[in-house]
Amino acid sequence: MVSHQDDLWTPTTSAGRDGLAAIVARPERSVIAVDFDGTLAPIVADPEQARAHPDAVPALAALAPRVASVAVITGRPAGVAVRHGGFAGVPGLEHLVVLGHYGAERWDAVTGTVRAPAPHPGVAAVRSELPGVLGEFGLWHDTYVEEKGRAVAVHTRRAGDPQGAFETLRSPLGALASRHGLVVEPGRMVLELRPPGVDKGVALTEYVREVGAESVLYAGDDLGDLPAFAAVEKLRLEGVPGVLVAADTVIAELAERADLVLDGPSGVVALLAWLSQVPPAV
Secondary structure, three states: EEEEEEEEEOOOOHHHHHHHHHHHOOOHHEEEEOOOOOOOOOOOOOOHOOOOOOOOOHHHHHHHHHHHHEEEEEOOHHHHHHHHHHHOOOOOOOOEEEEEEHOOEEEEEEOOOEOOOOHHHHHHHHHHHHHHHHHHHHOOOOOEEOOOOOEEEEOOOOOHHHHHHHHHHHHHHHHHHHHOOEEEEOOOOOOEOOOOOOOHHHHHHHHHHHHHOOOEEEEEEOOHHHHHHHHHHHHHHOOEEEEEOOOOOOOOHHHHHHEOOOOOOHHHHHHHHHHHOOOOOO
């Protein structure tokens, strides 16, 4: 868990402490990367109503000028994350990028534009068959289908038995995805059908190397963040110090591998605010 010592955030692992020391010593050579839902924004029943914590943008705007870059890495479309986060046109956020769809899309604050490849054809095929699959299990009206453009996500949080609906749908949605060349990414009461070969770990590693960062911090809260944790662990072995932050304890594996475990988006935002103010030595 996070411990406080003279207002300093102290990782519980030696690797995490080395990572934090490197970030504080040379913030201009560090990348600070965070997930969106559950990390910067509280989890809500309707994903369309998710909004960044009210203190998130001020914290990011204060931090961004001090570091090489701040990256929001999310499964959402980049443009949606920008709107729900309130990131566009904010002074101080010129060094912010949003890597959407697990890195398949990219929004740069300096240009305000999104770059993305053509969508995978399997997404349209899955979208057309999804009502029949959900209806077969009597879950068409008990689930929420989130259209992501380059992916489709089925949320079971609204069902009478969210976990039961989640488990019921895992296998049939996996088969549906496989038929059309997609994969299923499970999360908190959500199953996302998306193209293979992209994940937050790939996105984070490529961005750290693009920037030439000498240290990295990643904060996340869900199963989809495990590849990013693995990427930081691999970067450490390559000589790039890093800090792993779990936004909460809901996903046990994430919390167990983390150097810091926080208390939700409010804790993440507080950490970002602290990083924006900490002097160049800890």
